[in-house]
Amino acid sequence: MFFEGSEKKAEIHIDASQLNLLTDINYDFWCELVSCCNAQILSFIENPYCKAFLLSESSLFVWQDRFLILTCGQTHLVNSVSFFLNNFDNALIKQVIYQRKNEYFSQAQPSCFGDDIKMLSNIFSGRAYRFGELDSHHNYIFHQDNEYQADINDKTYELLAYQISKHASEHLTQANLTKEQIRTFLCIDELLPNFIIDDYVFDPYGYSLNAIKDDQYLTIHVTPQDSSSYISFESNLNLLELAPKILQILKPVSFDLLAFNEAAFEDQINTVIPDQYVSSSLVCNTLSNGYLVHFANFIQPQTSFTKPVMLDISGEHHAL
Protein backbone atom coordinates (compact mmCIF):
# COMPACT_ATOMS: atom_id res chain seq x y z
CA MET A 1 0.00 0.00 0.00
CA PHE A 2 1.49 3.31 -1.06
CA PHE A 3 1.16 6.34 1.19
CA GLU A 4 2.77 9.77 0.64
CA GLY A 5 4.51 10.37 3.97
CA SER A 6 6.25 13.53 2.80
CA GLU A 7 4.73 16.57 4.51
CA LYS A 8 3.73 20.06 3.53
CA LYS A 9 4.38 22.46 6.39
CA ALA A 10 3.15 25.92 7.33
CA GLU A 11 4.13 28.16 10.21
CA ILE A 12 2.32 31.43 10.91
CA HIS A 13 3.57 33.96 13.44
CA ILE A 14 1.09 36.50 14.77
CA ASP A 15 1.11 39.53 17.04
CA ALA A 16 0.24 37.94 20.41
CA SER A 17 -0.45 41.34 21.96
CA GLN A 18 -3.55 41.50 19.75
CA LEU A 19 -4.46 37.81 19.61
CA ASN A 20 -3.35 34.98 21.89
CA LEU A 21 -3.71 31.76 19.92
CA LEU A 22 -3.82 29.62 23.10
CA THR A 23 -6.64 31.51 24.80
CA ASP A 24 -8.49 33.46 22.10
CA ILE A 25 -9.05 30.65 19.59
CA ASN A 26 -11.30 27.73 20.37
CA TYR A 27 -11.06 24.07 19.47
CA ASP A 28 -13.74 24.34 16.79
CA PHE A 29 -11.66 26.86 14.88
CA TRP A 30 -8.69 24.49 14.74
CA CYS A 31 -11.03 21.66 13.68
CA GLU A 32 -12.28 23.81 10.84
CA LEU A 33 -8.76 24.92 9.85
CA VAL A 34 -7.62 21.30 9.75
CA SER A 35 -10.68 20.19 7.80
CA CYS A 36 -9.83 22.76 5.08
CA CYS A 37 -6.92 20.56 3.99
CA ASN A 38 -8.98 17.36 4.27
CA ALA A 39 -7.48 16.19 7.56
CA GLN A 40 -9.04 15.89 11.01
CA ILE A 41 -7.99 16.12 14.63
CA LEU A 42 -7.57 12.73 16.34
CA SER A 43 -6.49 13.86 19.82
CA PHE A 44 -4.62 16.59 21.65
CA ILE A 45 -2.34 17.31 24.58
CA GLU A 46 -1.37 20.62 26.14
CA ASN A 47 0.84 22.36 28.65
CA PRO A 48 1.05 26.06 29.53
CA TYR A 49 3.16 26.76 26.44
CA CYS A 50 1.57 24.69 23.74
CA LYS A 51 -1.40 22.76 22.40
CA ALA A 52 -0.37 19.77 20.28
CA PHE A 53 -2.98 18.20 18.03
CA LEU A 54 -2.44 14.80 16.46
CA LEU A 55 -4.05 14.77 13.01
CA SER A 56 -5.29 12.05 10.70
CA GLU A 57 -2.41 13.28 8.50
CA SER A 58 0.40 14.52 10.80
CA SER A 59 0.28 17.34 13.38
CA LEU A 60 -0.71 20.84 14.47
CA PHE A 61 1.14 22.73 17.23
CA VAL A 62 -0.21 25.97 18.62
CA TRP A 63 1.73 28.40 20.79
CA GLN A 64 0.63 31.81 22.04
CA ASP A 65 2.13 33.68 19.09
CA ARG A 66 2.33 31.11 16.30
CA PHE A 67 1.16 27.80 15.00
CA LEU A 68 2.82 25.07 13.00
CA ILE A 69 0.93 22.56 10.87
CA LEU A 70 2.40 19.59 9.03
CA THR A 71 0.22 17.43 6.81
CA CYS A 72 1.10 14.44 4.68
CA GLY A 73 -0.82 12.18 2.27
CA GLN A 74 -2.93 13.99 -0.30
CA THR A 75 -3.92 16.87 1.98
CA HIS A 76 -4.20 20.32 0.46
CA LEU A 77 -2.48 22.29 3.21
CA VAL A 78 -2.42 25.61 1.42
CA ASN A 79 -6.20 25.74 1.89
CA SER A 80 -5.75 25.71 5.69
CA VAL A 81 -3.23 28.52 5.42
CA SER A 82 -5.54 30.69 3.38
CA PHE A 83 -8.45 29.86 5.73
CA PHE A 84 -6.42 31.26 8.64
CA LEU A 85 -5.23 34.32 6.74
CA ASN A 86 -8.72 35.10 5.50
CA ASN A 87 -10.14 34.93 9.06
CA PHE A 88 -7.90 37.57 10.60
CA ASP A 89 -6.81 41.10 9.93
CA ASN A 90 -3.57 41.23 7.97
CA ALA A 91 -2.12 43.52 10.66
CA LEU A 92 -2.07 40.53 13.05
CA ILE A 93 0.05 38.41 10.74
CA LYS A 94 3.76 38.88 11.32
CA GLN A 95 5.14 36.08 9.17
CA VAL A 96 4.02 33.14 7.06
CA ILE A 97 6.39 30.34 6.08
CA TYR A 98 5.21 27.55 3.79
CA GLN A 99 7.31 24.49 2.89
CA ARG A 100 7.09 21.42 0.74
CA LYS A 101 9.50 18.53 0.46
CA ASN A 102 10.16 16.36 -2.55
CA GLU A 103 7.39 13.80 -2.80
CA TYR A 104 7.44 10.14 -3.78
CA PHE A 105 4.45 10.56 -6.14
CA SER A 106 4.04 14.26 -6.76
CA GLN A 107 1.63 13.52 -9.63
CA ALA A 108 -0.92 12.25 -7.06
CA GLN A 109 -0.96 15.56 -5.16
CA PRO A 110 -3.88 18.00 -5.45
CA SER A 111 -1.44 20.82 -6.25
CA CYS A 112 2.25 21.46 -6.79
CA PHE A 113 4.39 24.00 -4.95
CA GLY A 114 4.05 26.42 -7.87
CA ASP A 115 0.25 26.27 -7.60
CA ASP A 116 0.43 26.79 -3.84
CA ILE A 117 2.63 29.85 -3.92
CA LYS A 118 0.57 31.44 -6.68
CA MET A 119 -2.45 31.09 -4.38
CA LEU A 120 -0.59 32.49 -1.35
CA SER A 121 0.85 35.33 -3.41
CA ASN A 122 -2.67 36.62 -3.89
CA ILE A 123 -2.78 37.19 -0.09
CA PHE A 124 0.77 38.41 0.64
CA SER A 125 4.01 38.95 -1.21
CA GLY A 126 6.80 36.51 -0.58
CA ARG A 127 9.97 34.87 -1.78
CA ALA A 128 10.38 31.28 -2.84
CA TYR A 129 13.43 29.04 -2.86
CA ARG A 130 14.36 25.50 -3.63
CA PHE A 131 16.99 24.03 -1.33
CA GLY A 132 18.43 20.99 -3.09
CA GLU A 133 18.25 19.85 -6.70
CA LEU A 134 15.09 18.97 -8.62
CA ASP A 135 16.35 15.48 -9.51
CA SER A 136 17.24 14.73 -5.91
CA HIS A 137 15.94 15.50 -2.43
CA HIS A 138 14.87 19.10 -2.04
CA ASN A 139 12.81 21.40 0.10
CA TYR A 140 10.75 24.29 -1.22
CA ILE A 141 10.40 27.28 1.09
CA PHE A 142 8.10 30.24 0.52
CA HIS A 143 8.01 33.03 3.10
CA GLN A 144 6.37 36.37 3.53
CA ASP A 145 8.68 39.19 2.57
CA ASN A 146 8.08 41.95 5.12
CA GLU A 147 9.93 43.63 8.00
CA TYR A 148 9.70 40.54 10.22
CA GLN A 149 13.02 39.35 11.59
CA ALA A 150 13.27 35.95 13.28
CA ASP A 151 14.62 35.65 16.82
CA ILE A 152 18.04 33.98 16.46
CA ASN A 153 17.06 31.64 19.29
CA ASP A 154 14.03 30.38 17.35
CA LYS A 155 15.67 27.15 16.17
CA THR A 156 13.89 24.33 14.37
CA TYR A 157 15.27 21.06 13.09
CA GLU A 158 13.97 18.42 10.71
CA LEU A 159 15.37 14.95 10.14
CA LEU A 160 13.74 13.05 7.27
CA ALA A 161 14.70 9.39 6.88
CA TYR A 162 14.10 7.58 3.56
CA GLN A 163 14.48 3.89 2.72
CA ILE A 164 14.79 2.67 6.31
CA SER A 165 16.41 -0.73 6.88
CA LYS A 166 14.53 -3.89 5.99
CA HIS A 167 14.61 -4.77 9.69
CA ALA A 168 13.03 -1.45 10.72
CA SER A 169 10.44 -1.62 7.93
CA GLU A 170 9.46 -5.20 8.79
CA HIS A 171 9.28 -4.41 12.49
CA LEU A 172 7.10 -1.34 11.98
CA THR A 173 4.70 -3.03 9.54
CA GLN A 174 3.87 -5.98 11.85
CA ALA A 175 0.20 -6.59 12.40
CA ASN A 176 -1.28 -5.44 15.74
CA LEU A 177 1.78 -3.49 16.79
CA THR A 178 1.07 -1.43 19.93
CA LYS A 179 2.10 2.13 20.74
CA GLU A 180 4.34 0.77 23.47
CA GLN A 181 6.16 -1.53 21.05
CA ILE A 182 6.74 1.32 18.61
CA ARG A 183 7.91 3.66 21.40
CA THR A 184 10.35 0.98 22.54
CA PHE A 185 11.63 0.42 18.98
CA LEU A 186 12.14 4.16 18.48
CA CYS A 187 13.74 4.56 21.94
CA ILE A 188 11.28 7.32 22.79
CA ASP A 189 12.03 7.21 26.52
CA GLU A 190 15.69 7.82 25.78
CA LEU A 191 15.12 10.48 23.13
CA LEU A 192 12.35 12.30 25.00
CA PRO A 193 12.68 11.85 28.75
CA ASN A 194 9.79 13.34 30.75
CA PHE A 195 7.84 14.58 27.72
CA ILE A 196 4.05 14.42 27.57
CA ILE A 197 3.38 11.99 24.71
CA ASP A 198 0.37 11.62 22.44
CA ASP A 199 0.69 8.92 19.82
CA TYR A 200 -1.44 6.93 17.41
CA VAL A 201 -1.03 3.68 15.48
CA PHE A 202 -2.72 3.73 12.08
CA ASP A 203 -4.35 0.76 10.40
CA PRO A 204 -2.81 -1.30 8.80
CA TYR A 205 0.39 0.52 9.79
CA GLY A 206 1.84 3.97 10.26
CA TYR A 207 2.47 5.86 13.47
CA SER A 208 2.37 9.48 14.63
CA LEU A 209 3.71 10.97 17.83
CA ASN A 210 3.50 14.44 19.36
CA ALA A 211 5.63 15.21 22.40
CA ILE A 212 5.84 18.40 24.48
CA LYS A 213 7.78 19.45 27.54
CA ASP A 214 7.61 23.11 28.61
CA ASP A 215 8.38 25.02 25.39
CA GLN A 216 10.01 22.04 23.70
CA TYR A 217 8.19 19.98 21.10
CA LEU A 218 8.95 17.03 18.86
CA THR A 219 6.78 15.25 16.34
CA ILE A 220 7.44 11.96 14.57
CA HIS A 221 5.54 10.53 11.60
CA VAL A 222 6.22 7.01 10.45
CA THR A 223 5.36 5.65 6.99
CA PRO A 224 7.07 2.29 7.38
CA GLN A 225 6.17 0.35 4.25
CA ASP A 226 9.01 -0.96 2.16
CA SER A 227 9.65 0.85 -1.15
CA SER A 228 8.11 4.12 0.08
CA SER A 229 9.34 4.25 3.67
CA TYR A 230 9.68 7.68 5.23
CA ILE A 231 10.07 8.74 8.84
CA SER A 232 10.10 12.41 9.73
CA PHE A 233 11.23 14.15 12.91
CA GLU A 234 10.57 17.82 13.51
CA SER A 235 11.51 19.57 16.74
CA ASN A 236 13.03 22.56 18.46
CA LEU A 237 15.30 20.06 20.19
CA ASN A 238 18.65 19.80 18.43
CA LEU A 239 18.05 16.86 16.09
CA LEU A 240 21.65 17.03 14.91
CA GLU A 241 22.62 15.83 18.38
CA LEU A 242 19.95 13.12 18.28
CA ALA A 243 20.79 12.08 14.70
CA PRO A 244 23.34 9.35 15.53
CA LYS A 245 20.81 7.57 17.76
CA ILE A 246 17.98 7.94 15.21
CA LEU A 247 20.19 6.76 12.33
CA GLN A 248 21.32 3.78 14.39
CA ILE A 249 17.68 2.74 14.89
CA LEU A 250 16.41 3.32 11.34
CA LYS A 251 19.54 2.82 9.23
CA PRO A 252 18.06 4.79 6.30
CA VAL A 253 19.77 4.64 2.90
CA SER A 254 19.17 8.38 2.63
CA PHE A 255 18.19 11.22 4.96
CA ASP A 256 17.77 14.97 4.94
CA LEU A 257 18.64 17.43 7.66
CA LEU A 258 17.07 20.86 7.71
CA ALA A 259 17.74 23.49 10.32
CA PHE A 260 16.51 27.02 10.94
CA ASN A 261 18.90 29.30 12.86
CA GLU A 262 21.50 26.68 13.68
CA ALA A 263 24.72 28.63 13.11
CA ALA A 264 26.83 25.59 14.00
CA PHE A 265 25.13 23.33 11.41
CA GLU A 266 28.24 22.67 9.34
CA ASP A 267 30.44 21.94 12.37
CA GLN A 268 27.79 19.69 13.86
CA ILE A 269 27.20 17.57 10.77
CA ASN A 270 30.96 17.11 10.44
CA THR A 271 30.90 15.69 13.97
CA VAL A 272 27.70 13.68 14.20
CA ILE A 273 27.07 12.08 10.78
CA PRO A 274 28.32 8.48 10.69
CA ASP A 275 31.16 7.78 8.27
CA GLN A 276 29.13 5.51 6.00
CA TYR A 277 27.11 8.50 4.70
CA VAL A 278 28.20 11.05 2.10
CA SER A 279 26.47 14.31 1.31
CA SER A 280 24.78 14.63 -2.06
CA SER A 281 23.48 18.13 -1.38
CA LEU A 282 24.51 20.99 0.93
CA VAL A 283 22.57 24.26 0.67
CA CYS A 284 22.54 27.30 2.94
CA ASN A 285 20.99 30.75 2.90
CA THR A 286 19.79 33.52 5.18
CA LEU A 287 16.24 34.43 4.22
CA SER A 288 15.03 38.03 4.28
CA ASN A 289 12.88 37.13 7.34
CA GLY A 290 16.10 36.52 9.28
CA TYR A 291 16.09 32.73 9.31
CA LEU A 292 19.40 31.06 8.55
CA VAL A 293 18.42 27.88 6.69
CA HIS A 294 20.63 24.84 6.15
CA PHE A 295 19.63 21.83 4.06
CA ALA A 296 21.68 18.68 3.64
CA ASN A 297 20.93 15.33 2.04
CA PHE A 298 23.04 12.31 2.88
CA ILE A 299 23.16 8.92 1.21
CA GLN A 300 24.80 5.61 1.90
CA PRO A 301 26.84 4.72 -1.19
CA GLN A 302 25.89 1.31 -2.55
CA THR A 303 28.48 -1.34 -3.33
CA SER A 304 26.40 -4.34 -4.40
CA PHE A 305 23.56 -4.85 -6.85
CA THR A 306 20.01 -5.37 -5.60
CA LYS A 307 16.90 -6.60 -7.38
CA PRO A 308 14.39 -4.11 -8.81
CA VAL A 309 10.96 -3.54 -7.31
CA MET A 310 8.24 -5.40 -9.19
CA LEU A 311 5.03 -3.45 -9.72
CA ASP A 312 1.66 -4.93 -10.38
CA ILE A 313 -0.57 -3.35 -12.96
CA SER A 314 -2.93 -1.93 -10.35
CA GLY A 315 -0.03 0.18 -9.14
CA GLU A 316 0.87 -1.71 -5.97
CA HIS A 317 4.56 -2.28 -5.32
CA HIS A 318 6.16 -5.53 -4.25
CA ALA A 319 9.77 -6.32 -3.53
CA LEU A 320 10.92 -8.76 -6.17
Added chain:
Amino acid sequence: MFFEGSEKKAEIHIDASQLNLLTDINYDFWCELVSCCNAQILSFIENPYCKAFLLSESSLFVWQDRFLILTCGQTHLVNSVSFFLNNFDNALIKQVIYQRKNEYFSQAQPSCFGDDIKMLSNIFSGRAYRFGELDSHHNYIFHQDNEYQADINDKTYELLAYQISKHASEHLTQANLTKEQIRTFLCIDELLPNFIIDDYVFDPYGYSLNAIKDDQYLTIHVTPQDSSSYISFESNLNLLELAPKILQILKPVSFDLLAFNEAAFEDQINTVIPDQYVSSSLVCNTLSNGYLVHFANFIQPQTSFTKPVMLDISGEHHAL
Protein backbone atom coordinates in the same frame (compact mmCIF):
# COMPACT_ATOMS: atom_id res chain seq x y z
CA MET B 1 12.66 28.26 -18.98
CA PHE B 2 11.87 24.82 -17.69
CA PHE B 3 11.79 21.86 -20.07
CA GLU B 4 11.34 18.18 -19.16
CA GLY B 5 14.29 16.56 -20.87
CA SER B 6 13.66 13.15 -19.35
CA GLU B 7 12.40 10.72 -21.98
CA LYS B 8 9.81 8.01 -22.23
CA LYS B 9 11.03 5.21 -24.47
CA ALA B 10 9.38 2.39 -26.37
CA GLU B 11 10.88 -0.42 -28.40
CA ILE B 12 8.75 -2.80 -30.44
CA HIS B 13 10.16 -5.92 -32.09
CA ILE B 14 8.19 -7.47 -34.91
CA ASP B 15 8.36 -10.54 -37.11
CA ALA B 16 10.28 -9.20 -40.10
CA SER B 17 9.40 -12.24 -42.20
CA GLN B 18 5.84 -10.91 -42.25
CA LEU B 19 6.51 -7.17 -42.20
CA ASN B 20 9.69 -5.29 -43.02
CA LEU B 21 9.53 -1.96 -41.22
CA LEU B 22 12.09 -0.39 -43.56
CA THR B 23 10.34 -1.26 -46.81
CA ASP B 24 6.70 -1.99 -45.94
CA ILE B 25 5.91 1.13 -43.91
CA ASN B 26 5.84 4.56 -45.46
CA TYR B 27 6.88 7.94 -44.15
CA ASP B 28 3.30 9.06 -43.58
CA PHE B 29 2.73 6.19 -41.16
CA TRP B 30 5.69 7.26 -39.01
CA CYS B 31 4.46 10.87 -39.15
CA GLU B 32 1.09 9.74 -37.87
CA LEU B 33 2.63 7.53 -35.18
CA VAL B 34 4.77 10.42 -33.97
CA SER B 35 1.86 12.85 -34.04
CA CYS B 36 -0.08 10.51 -31.70
CA CYS B 37 2.21 11.57 -28.84
CA ASN B 38 2.12 15.25 -29.87
CA ALA B 39 5.55 15.31 -31.47
CA GLN B 40 6.55 15.76 -35.11
CA ILE B 41 9.31 14.66 -37.46
CA LEU B 42 11.90 17.39 -38.15
CA SER B 43 14.26 15.49 -40.45
CA PHE B 44 15.64 12.06 -41.20
CA ILE B 45 18.70 10.14 -42.31
CA GLU B 46 19.04 6.54 -43.42
CA ASN B 47 21.43 3.79 -44.38
CA PRO B 48 20.70 0.20 -45.46
CA TYR B 49 20.15 -0.84 -41.84
CA CYS B 50 18.21 2.01 -40.30
CA LYS B 51 16.04 5.07 -40.71
CA ALA B 52 16.68 7.67 -38.03
CA PHE B 53 14.10 10.42 -37.54
CA LEU B 54 14.87 13.53 -35.53
CA LEU B 55 11.72 14.61 -33.68
CA SER B 56 10.51 17.88 -32.20
CA GLU B 57 10.86 15.94 -28.92
CA SER B 58 13.73 13.44 -29.29
CA SER B 59 14.07 10.56 -31.79
CA LEU B 60 12.67 7.59 -33.70
CA PHE B 61 14.87 4.81 -35.08
CA VAL B 62 13.49 2.17 -37.40
CA TRP B 63 15.22 -1.07 -38.35
CA GLN B 64 13.85 -3.95 -40.41
CA ASP B 65 12.50 -5.85 -37.42
CA ARG B 66 12.00 -3.21 -34.71
CA PHE B 67 11.67 0.44 -33.93
CA LEU B 68 12.74 2.56 -31.01
CA ILE B 69 11.11 5.85 -30.07
CA LEU B 70 12.21 8.25 -27.37
CA THR B 71 10.18 11.34 -26.57
CA CYS B 72 10.71 14.03 -23.95
CA GLY B 73 8.80 17.13 -22.83
CA GLN B 74 5.09 16.61 -22.24
CA THR B 75 4.61 14.07 -25.02
CA HIS B 76 2.22 11.20 -24.40
CA LEU B 77 4.30 8.39 -25.88
CA VAL B 78 2.04 5.54 -24.83
CA ASN B 79 -0.46 6.81 -27.41
CA SER B 80 2.07 6.19 -30.19
CA VAL B 81 2.68 2.69 -28.89
CA SER B 82 -1.00 1.84 -28.85
CA PHE B 83 -1.39 3.40 -32.32
CA PHE B 84 1.20 0.97 -33.67
CA LEU B 85 -0.20 -2.05 -31.84
CA ASN B 86 -3.74 -1.27 -32.98
CA ASN B 87 -2.62 -1.03 -36.62
CA PHE B 88 -1.12 -4.50 -36.92
CA ASP B 89 -2.07 -8.06 -36.20
CA ASN B 90 -0.92 -9.18 -32.75
CA ALA B 91 0.82 -12.16 -34.36
CA LEU B 92 3.36 -9.73 -35.89
CA ILE B 93 4.36 -8.31 -32.53
CA LYS B 94 7.19 -10.24 -30.90
CA GLN B 95 8.00 -7.94 -28.00
CA VAL B 96 7.10 -4.53 -26.57
CA ILE B 97 9.28 -2.73 -24.05
CA TYR B 98 8.17 0.56 -22.53
CA GLN B 99 10.32 2.68 -20.21
CA ARG B 100 10.07 5.88 -18.21
CA LYS B 101 12.75 7.63 -16.22
CA ASN B 102 12.28 9.75 -13.13
CA GLU B 103 11.13 13.18 -14.22
CA TYR B 104 11.98 16.64 -12.93
CA PHE B 105 8.31 17.69 -12.82
CA SER B 106 6.22 14.54 -13.03
CA GLN B 107 3.10 16.50 -12.05
CA ALA B 108 3.27 18.29 -15.42
CA GLN B 109 3.09 15.04 -17.40
CA PRO B 110 -0.12 13.96 -19.19
CA SER B 111 0.12 10.55 -17.48
CA CYS B 112 2.20 8.64 -14.98
CA PHE B 113 3.85 5.25 -15.55
CA GLY B 114 0.98 3.55 -13.70
CA ASP B 115 -1.54 5.09 -16.11
CA ASP B 116 0.58 4.06 -19.09
CA ILE B 117 0.96 0.42 -18.12
CA LYS B 118 -2.74 0.11 -17.33
CA MET B 119 -3.44 1.28 -20.88
CA LEU B 120 -0.87 -1.09 -22.42
CA SER B 121 -2.12 -3.98 -20.29
CA ASN B 122 -5.41 -3.75 -22.12
CA ILE B 123 -3.51 -4.72 -25.29
CA PHE B 124 -0.99 -7.29 -23.98
CA SER B 125 0.07 -8.79 -20.68
CA GLY B 126 3.36 -7.69 -19.25
CA ARG B 127 5.58 -7.25 -16.24
CA ALA B 128 6.61 -3.95 -14.68
CA TYR B 129 9.66 -3.07 -12.61
CA ARG B 130 11.21 -0.06 -11.01
CA PHE B 131 15.01 -0.03 -11.15
CA GLY B 132 16.17 2.45 -8.48
CA GLU B 133 14.37 4.03 -5.55
CA LEU B 134 11.31 6.28 -5.74
CA ASP B 135 13.01 9.12 -3.84
CA SER B 136 16.05 8.99 -6.11
CA HIS B 137 16.84 8.35 -9.76
CA HIS B 138 14.93 5.40 -11.15
CA ASN B 139 13.82 3.79 -14.37
CA TYR B 140 10.48 2.10 -14.88
CA ILE B 141 10.43 -0.81 -17.33
CA PHE B 142 7.33 -2.59 -18.59
CA HIS B 143 7.70 -5.42 -21.07
CA GLN B 144 5.50 -7.92 -22.78
CA ASP B 145 5.54 -11.27 -21.02
CA ASN B 146 5.54 -13.88 -23.78
CA GLU B 147 7.87 -16.50 -25.23
CA TYR B 148 10.19 -13.86 -26.77
CA GLN B 149 13.84 -14.20 -25.77
CA ALA B 150 16.29 -11.42 -26.56
CA ASP B 151 19.43 -12.09 -28.56
CA ILE B 152 22.31 -11.82 -26.07
CA ASN B 153 24.14 -9.68 -28.63
CA ASP B 154 21.33 -7.10 -28.66
CA LYS B 155 23.04 -4.63 -26.36
CA THR B 156 21.78 -1.15 -25.59
CA TYR B 157 23.28 1.50 -23.34
CA GLU B 158 21.96 4.72 -21.84
CA LEU B 159 23.95 7.43 -20.14
CA LEU B 160 21.83 10.17 -18.53
CA ALA B 161 23.69 13.20 -17.17
CA TYR B 162 22.02 15.51 -14.63
CA GLN B 163 23.20 18.85 -13.28
CA ILE B 164 25.96 19.39 -15.82
CA SER B 165 28.74 21.81 -14.90
CA LYS B 166 28.09 25.55 -14.87
CA HIS B 167 30.64 25.85 -17.67
CA ALA B 168 28.82 23.27 -19.85
CA SER B 169 25.41 24.77 -19.09
CA GLU B 170 26.58 28.31 -19.89
CA HIS B 171 28.30 27.19 -23.06
CA LEU B 172 25.26 25.26 -24.31
CA THR B 173 22.75 28.04 -23.53
CA GLN B 174 24.62 30.74 -25.47
CA ALA B 175 22.55 32.62 -28.01
CA ASN B 176 22.97 31.70 -31.68
CA LEU B 177 25.06 28.62 -30.99
CA THR B 178 25.58 26.61 -34.19
CA LYS B 179 25.42 22.86 -34.72
CA GLU B 180 29.13 22.91 -35.43
CA GLN B 181 29.92 24.63 -32.13
CA ILE B 182 27.84 22.10 -30.21
CA ARG B 183 29.41 19.16 -32.07
CA THR B 184 32.84 20.55 -31.22
CA PHE B 185 31.92 21.03 -27.55
CA LEU B 186 30.57 17.48 -27.32
CA CYS B 187 33.59 16.07 -29.24
CA ILE B 188 31.25 14.36 -31.69
CA ASP B 189 34.02 13.70 -34.25
CA GLU B 190 35.98 11.85 -31.60
CA LEU B 191 33.01 9.96 -30.14
CA LEU B 192 31.40 9.11 -33.49
CA PRO B 193 34.01 8.90 -36.25
CA ASN B 194 32.52 8.38 -39.71
CA PHE B 195 28.88 8.37 -38.57
CA ILE B 196 26.14 9.97 -40.64
CA ILE B 197 24.92 12.81 -38.41
CA ASP B 198 21.58 14.60 -38.30
CA ASP B 199 21.31 17.29 -35.66
CA TYR B 200 19.12 20.23 -34.69
CA VAL B 201 19.54 23.30 -32.50
CA PHE B 202 16.33 24.33 -30.74
CA ASP B 203 15.32 27.90 -29.98
CA PRO B 204 16.28 29.39 -27.51
CA TYR B 205 18.48 26.39 -26.70
CA GLY B 206 18.47 22.62 -26.65
CA TYR B 207 20.06 20.23 -29.13
CA SER B 208 19.29 16.81 -30.58
CA LEU B 209 21.54 14.51 -32.57
CA ASN B 210 20.97 11.22 -34.36
CA ALA B 211 23.97 9.32 -35.64
CA ILE B 212 24.11 6.06 -37.61
CA LYS B 213 26.90 3.95 -39.10
CA ASP B 214 25.98 0.53 -40.49
CA ASP B 215 23.93 -1.08 -37.72
CA GLN B 216 25.28 1.24 -35.04
CA TYR B 217 23.23 4.17 -33.72
CA LEU B 218 23.60 6.84 -31.13
CA THR B 219 21.26 9.63 -30.13
CA ILE B 220 21.95 12.62 -27.90
CA HIS B 221 19.40 15.03 -26.44
CA VAL B 222 20.56 18.15 -24.67
CA THR B 223 18.45 20.17 -22.23
CA PRO B 224 21.19 22.55 -21.11
CA GLN B 225 19.44 25.06 -18.86
CA ASP B 226 20.79 25.45 -15.35
CA SER B 227 18.64 23.98 -12.57
CA SER B 228 17.00 21.40 -14.85
CA SER B 229 19.91 20.36 -17.04
CA TYR B 230 19.77 16.90 -18.55
CA ILE B 231 21.73 15.31 -21.36
CA SER B 232 20.89 11.81 -22.52
CA PHE B 233 22.88 9.40 -24.64
CA GLU B 234 21.36 6.20 -25.98
CA SER B 235 23.24 3.82 -28.25
CA ASN B 236 24.20 0.29 -29.13
CA LEU B 237 27.79 1.49 -28.89
CA ASN B 238 29.29 0.68 -25.50
CA LEU B 239 28.60 3.91 -23.59
CA LEU B 240 30.44 2.54 -20.57
CA GLU B 241 33.61 2.82 -22.64
CA LEU B 242 32.67 6.32 -23.78
CA ALA B 243 31.58 7.42 -20.27
CA PRO B 244 34.94 8.84 -19.10
CA LYS B 245 35.08 11.17 -22.13
CA ILE B 246 31.42 12.22 -21.79
CA LEU B 247 31.79 12.83 -18.04
CA GLN B 248 34.93 14.87 -18.65
CA ILE B 249 33.01 17.13 -21.05
CA LEU B 250 29.81 17.55 -19.01
CA LYS B 251 31.02 17.09 -15.41
CA PRO B 252 27.51 16.22 -14.18
CA VAL B 253 26.83 16.14 -10.43
CA SER B 254 24.83 12.98 -11.04
CA PHE B 255 24.39 10.46 -13.84
CA ASP B 256 22.64 7.18 -14.55
CA LEU B 257 23.92 4.25 -16.55
CA LEU B 258 21.52 1.70 -17.93
CA ALA B 259 22.53 -1.30 -19.99
CA PHE B 260 20.66 -4.15 -21.66
CA ASN B 261 22.62 -7.39 -22.09
CA GLU B 262 25.97 -6.09 -20.92
CA ALA B 263 27.21 -9.02 -18.83
CA ALA B 264 30.41 -7.16 -17.92
CA PHE B 265 28.53 -4.12 -16.54
CA GLU B 266 29.82 -4.43 -12.99
CA ASP B 267 33.43 -4.97 -14.04
CA GLN B 268 33.26 -2.11 -16.51
CA ILE B 269 31.83 0.47 -14.08
CA ASN B 270 34.52 -0.49 -11.58
CA THR B 271 37.07 0.37 -14.25
CA VAL B 272 35.66 3.40 -16.05
CA ILE B 273 33.83 5.54 -13.48
CA PRO B 274 36.03 8.38 -12.21
CA ASP B 275 36.95 8.26 -8.51
CA GLN B 276 35.01 11.40 -7.58
CA TYR B 277 31.69 9.60 -8.10
CA VAL B 278 29.98 7.17 -5.71
CA SER B 279 27.05 4.95 -6.49
CA SER B 280 23.75 5.72 -4.80
CA SER B 281 21.89 2.92 -6.57
CA LEU B 282 22.88 -0.39 -8.19
CA VAL B 283 20.10 -2.61 -9.52
CA CYS B 284 20.24 -5.66 -11.76
CA ASN B 285 17.78 -8.24 -13.07
CA THR B 286 17.21 -10.62 -15.95
CA LEU B 287 13.75 -9.98 -17.37
CA SER B 288 11.53 -12.81 -18.57
CA ASN B 289 12.11 -11.57 -22.15
CA GLY B 290 15.77 -12.49 -21.76
CA TYR B 291 17.24 -9.00 -21.31
CA LEU B 292 19.81 -8.66 -18.56
CA VAL B 293 19.23 -5.12 -17.24
CA HIS B 294 21.67 -3.10 -15.13
CA PHE B 295 20.87 0.30 -13.65
CA ALA B 296 23.29 2.46 -11.71
CA ASN B 297 23.10 6.02 -10.43
CA PHE B 298 26.25 7.88 -9.50
CA ILE B 299 26.64 11.16 -7.64
CA GLN B 300 29.49 13.47 -6.83
CA PRO B 301 29.50 13.91 -3.04
CA GLN B 302 29.32 17.58 -2.06
CA THR B 303 31.73 19.13 0.39
CA SER B 304 30.75 22.80 0.45
CA PHE B 305 27.47 24.67 0.82
CA THR B 306 25.86 26.33 -2.17
CA LYS B 307 23.03 28.86 -2.39
CA PRO B 308 19.45 27.70 -3.02
CA VAL B 309 17.65 28.30 -6.30
CA MET B 310 15.29 31.27 -6.13
CA LEU B 311 11.93 30.77 -7.83
CA ASP B 312 9.70 33.50 -9.06
CA ILE B 313 6.01 33.22 -8.50
CA SER B 314 5.28 32.48 -12.14
CA GLY B 315 7.29 29.31 -11.74
CA GLU B 316 10.50 30.31 -13.47
CA HIS B 317 13.74 29.32 -11.78
CA HIS B 318 16.74 31.55 -11.28
CA ALA B 319 20.05 30.79 -9.66
CA LEU B 320 20.24 32.95 -6.55
